[in-house]
Amino acid sequence: MSDKWETVKPKPATNSKSNSKKTVPKPMPKLEDVLPAGSIQAMYTDYEPAPVAEVKKVPSTPKKDQKKTVVKKDVVPAKPKVPKNIQEAVKMNLRLDDLKQLVESCQTKFPDSPLLWLRDLAAYLNLKLVNEDKSEVGVFEGAPLSALTQNMKKLMYSVVQGVTESMLETYLETCLSNTAHDLAKGLDVDGWRVMTQVILDINPGLVTSNLSRLVELRNSYQNRPNIGLALLWSVGQAGKNDLQTGVRIWLEMMLPVMSMKHYTRFVVEYLGLLLNQHRITKDTVLSKPVMDLQNFVTVQDTVFLVSGQLSKDFGKQLRDLYPQLRAAALAGSRNHEIFPTLMDKLKNQNMPDQVLDSLEVLANCLLATPAALVHWQRVYTSHLSQSGQLVQYLDSNWSKYRGLQQNPEFQETIQAFQDYNISATHKDDIGLCRDGCAALLAKMAKGEGAWFPWKTLSFLLLIATASIINLDIQKNGEFSRSHSGAFFKDIGQYDRLMDISSRAQVVYGAGYSWTETNVPVYYSKIRSITGPALDNAVEQTKEYGVYVYGKGGEGLLLLQDQLVQVGAQLPGLKQRAGEFIIILQQGLNTCQEKVVMAYTEVVGGKVDWGKVQENVLIKISELQISLKSGLDWTKNQINQLIK
Template sequence: PGESLHGYRICIQALLLDRPKIATTNLSKYLEVLRSQQNRPAKCLTVLWALGQAGTADLHEGLKVWLGVMLPVLGIKSLSPYAVSYLERLLMVHPNLTKGFGMIGPKDFFPLLDFAFMPNNSLPPSLQEQLRRLYPRLKVLAFGAKPEATLHTYFPSFLSRATPSCPSGMKKELLTSLSQCLSLDPLSFSVWRQLYTKHLSQSSLLLNHLLESWDSTSKKVQQSLQETVRSFKVTNEELVARGPGSTQDVASCDAACKELLCKMRGRGFPWPRLLLVLLVFAAGFLLHDVRTHGSFQASSSAHLLRSSGILLASQQAWQRVSHCCLEGYRWLERSLPAYGSQALSTLQPLLELLWVKGGEAAVAASQLCSSLLSWLRGSLPHVAEWLQSRLPEALLHFAECVRELLLFLVRSCLLPLLECMAAALEQGWKHWLESCNGESSWSCVREHLANVTYSTWIYLENTTVSVTNWALAVISGH
């Protein structure tokens, strides 16, 4: 008594950091000590602290300590805060939860679920909220690396807790977990069928939850659920035939089953698919008719369209559209030169001013870069010396490799690319000067723009005429 305990603590930490299994070889003995000394919280907290050092470097051993010693005393008022804080610190120190897979099973998980969500338990609200924040990670640890093979073992306990009277937060979590079990582990459906008659009220809640979330349910789950719901439907009829019992629960389950079966049958007649099929059929019939009679004009479809007046109306509509397009083209042909010259005269001063300002900005930017480069050239030796004195040798070697790689890319890729671009620009400039008789004037630029515009419109005109002739030939059968 009266001596400093820091030395003992350091020794315990060093020992368990190197060999954490020393603390977990006989946890039952330490648990007996805690239960016998629970009226002496200081001694119990010392034992918990010493055992908890096993989780500093090993998540597996830390979880073993928490599940074997701290979870059983979680309801003790004087020890609960340390137990929850230790769990939070353990999961924060070890964010990679894969090393803890297989440690938490249903026997340990569901007491944690009750502590986190059930009100009026032995935990105060603040600790319960803290444990609720840790619950998602505990759930990941419990489900493990292959939830598709283990979730059916959790399904019965989830289902038995999902009563209509359970708290809303817990009910939401239970229904979400039950849906997760059904979607990931197909064996959960067979487990549910076995438990159905003993858990009618819980099954009613789950069926209604599946009904509400039907649109977000995967096709695989919907197909698996179909067999289960039909089995429930038969069971409901048998329960009703036996006589009065849990009639209300059976009626609720039966109503949910009927709605789910209606959902499974579909949402009504598939009109879009029918219209698509009819469209494809009509196109195929038209092609067959034209091929049989040799031309569209001689086909039965054309005869039907002529007799009904549809062909004449479509030809008139096409003539109007063609006439409007031709008038629009002629208007553009008349108006474009005038509007183009007007726009050119308006924009020319602005473009020249923009060119001048851009040149000034480029000169200012080059001067700024030059001053910055000169400053860097003077500062780099000092920076290099400072880095060499503080950075490890491996990092400096890595930086040297990166520098060599960048130099190689610049010499072998960037410089040849820039040379090719410069040669292409020079060649283009020579062609430009030759076409402008050695003078780069605005009139020459305007002439080139006019030529490009004229060529574009000629191409569009030829394309439009070709498409028009083809369409008329198809309609008329020539």
């Protein structure tokens, strides 16, 4: 064997199969196989101390230089100042020319895609209107749109008005959904809000085109109040210019979440702002209702039932707003379908306030449309309890619903109801109906008194005439020599008048003897019932009499002279006076019959002191008012004559 290296040559391939196999490379020799074992250990030994020595030898001064270098590398440019509010953001970051350039650029690049223009415009406003103010924005105060300049608003309105209604509907949903999504990411959404305001100012009805999808969007975020309130604020902008749309949004978007504590305040306050925005009062009568009857029933239940579950302040505020909302919802109660709907609903109502409210609506419906009376005729027998409540309510508030008497069918209907009540005494609740119908029929039979106090003035005129004649007789000694006697002789009625006078003296004598005996007894009886009210009436009567006979004497004489002069100037006065004397004679006969009848009833013990107790105070009060008015009128007339 030779000590020299031998070159080994590879064997040539014997066949094609062996050539097709892949050549597997031999593993590389390890470092330990090539170098001696000691040299490898020495290598690591010589290498390890070197870094340690370098670290220890590093002087302290380079650390300062290193620190300075680090400071220079960490220097960051100052952040731009964030505006404090939306107004400051508009001044600092928004320019009209930039907006125009953005719109023109979008229209040039995407001439057939208006949605891209509007989306880019909203995104641009989101960036430029960033500010620190995160306070709540009033619903109808106009912000953030109101912060823009007038020319900026004109530009945005012109862009939106150039888009078709279907595209605007799609874009409005985009604005509302992106408002929720961006708020969930913590981004600013003033751009989406501005575009929402512009769209709903132009076409408020777009928001109601697909409310079901908006309700789903609200449900998705209702557990995140900041996002849910932002959505309600955005859709609520439609109520600024359209009351009916605003009420529908309140019913479908806001009312279902009113009982949730984070939403109660906004929902109640929005209703108040909406009604005030359109100047709706409890006496407002709109041309058409703002909601259907089913929604009105829901509102009524909410006010009288659900409001008790709210906090005290918000519950009271909602009940205070109800009369205004009812006026807008019923539009004068001219819809005759209100009557059968509420009659059915009244059956299940237990809250006293709600029952009274339903009765008031039913009564107003009867007053507003005769067709409601037809509904009442159809349902009377099947709704006796509700009908009894209604007739009792009409009886208690007849002064308000007296206009029903002008409809002849109303009295006939009540009479028909009463006939049925008498024939169906075995049915429950018939007693309430019978009493109410009887009271209404009595009031309608009595009729409505005239507005002018003819009876009072006639009574006062009779007193004044008697006073004039009495003064005239006292001045001349006898009636035949007085001016009054001469006047009646001229008109040919002196003998007839003397006959009346003699008969009146007979009646007066009989009446005086009776009153002298019985009046003190009855006066003391009435005095025990009425108290000092009767004494006040008597004193005022005395005051009136003293004035007529005392200070007013001169005026009465002048009044007599004026009457004589008028008689001379009017040719037909004698004929009219004769007719008056005949009427007076007939009246005396009737009066005599009434006195005899009253005397018989009193002596026979037929006086109902219970009715006296009920009516005497009212009559005394009316007498006091009449006497005072008559005294004031007489004083004025006499003072004018004396002057």
